[in-house]
Amino acid sequence: QVQLVESGGGLVQAGGSLRLSCAASGRTFSNYAAGWFRQAPGKEREFVAAISYNGISSYYVDSVKGRFTISRDNAKNTVYLQMNSLKPEDTAVYYCAVARAYYSGSHSSNYDYWGQGTQVTVSS
Secondary structure: OOOOEEOEEEEOOOOEEEEEEEEEEEOOOHEEEEEEEEEEEOOEEEEEEOOOOOOOOEOOHOOOOOOOOEEEHHHHHHHEEOOOOOHHHEEEEEEEEEEEEOOOOHHHHOOOOEEOOOEEEEEE
């Protein structure tokens, strides 16, 4: 089992920044690929970003490229999502997820463990 706890969400004005953190416990975190997903009210959960277990490979949905950066610190068992130039359409609950794999990509079904989510609200 892997337990994931997200933090760092909140209310921010458009153009602002937030950094989300996802702390993992329970297994060797460096053996797990990680990803961030989000779900806005009334919408399906969507992929945001993914990173390989060693942090070398990453991938983003087009709508956040150039604004968001996924990273990880395996010594701290934590994955991050730095979000800059935030837009109202980024408002959602953000979830981190991990999978026992080198890299798990954009499909939520590829991930084994999920956090409880953290709310991000961007005001216009």
